[in-house]
Amino acid sequence: MSKKKQPGVWEGFKAFLMRGNVVDLAVAVVIGAAFTNIVNSVVKGVINPMVGAIGTQNLDSYSSCLKDPCKGSGDTATGIRIMWGSVLGATLTFVITAAVVYFLMVLPMSKYLARLEARRKAKEGTHEIIEVTELEVLKEIRDALVAQRGSGHHEN
Template sequence: MTSEEKTSLLEGFKAFLTRGNVVDLAIAVVIGAAFTQVINSVVNNVINPLVGAFGTSNLDGYRLCLKGPCVADAAGKVSGVYIGWGAVLGAVISFVATAAVVYFLMVVPMAKYLARQATREKSTMKEAVQETIEVTELVLLKEIRDALVAQGGPGRVSP
């Protein structure tokens, strides 16, 4: 690889990194990672205790034994074949809680904000169009007046 190709590759990579999309994506990943802690806290400290009121707050313990004996030894290793449906249910609850929090705390407020912005922008554009129409009508009327005066000849009174 020549020196020119290396420089070109580095310049291309720099241009790629400095584009807005890459920076926005990096910010979203960092915020998403921080937001995950908030969601995990909500799930562990609110959702799981509510589920625990009807059973246990640790859903990982719920299993279905397919082929026995499904017994745990002293080391915690389970013999037999089982399906850990409690862990799946916990993951589903965590996902639904995450989706709900994101929707109600981020998507809905942002949609309302964008709708308000669009309404403001439409009214501003409507006012600008109305002003343009009024100015255009005034110019047109002046041109009609001037054309009538020009056609009227010397006996007409000019404005």
């Protein structure tokens, strides 16, 4: 009885890496990291100055004092301070990222895929019409041949 050789660790690892979804995931992570820099620049260069026109450009400075006295910063801070400005900044970054991804990537891609699907269905619909038309023509030819045979038998 000969044993079937099991694939080694290296072969299994190579097969894992060569799967399409692993490569796609790696590409998505790299693109996502590059895209994060763009979004952060938009927030820093456009959104924060717009918010700064109303208040301050640095959203991290917005806070509320939960327990007095709220003095100092860092290790020397006293009291309990709620830093809601940083939460607002992170939320704005998330919303902007989601909007840019949706409007510049997801929406155009879904419209493109919908157009491709419509074209595919149109081609299939055209083939069905042609097939139905051809079938009808063949039935008419058959009926005409049957009619000719029937009329030919009566003449003989």
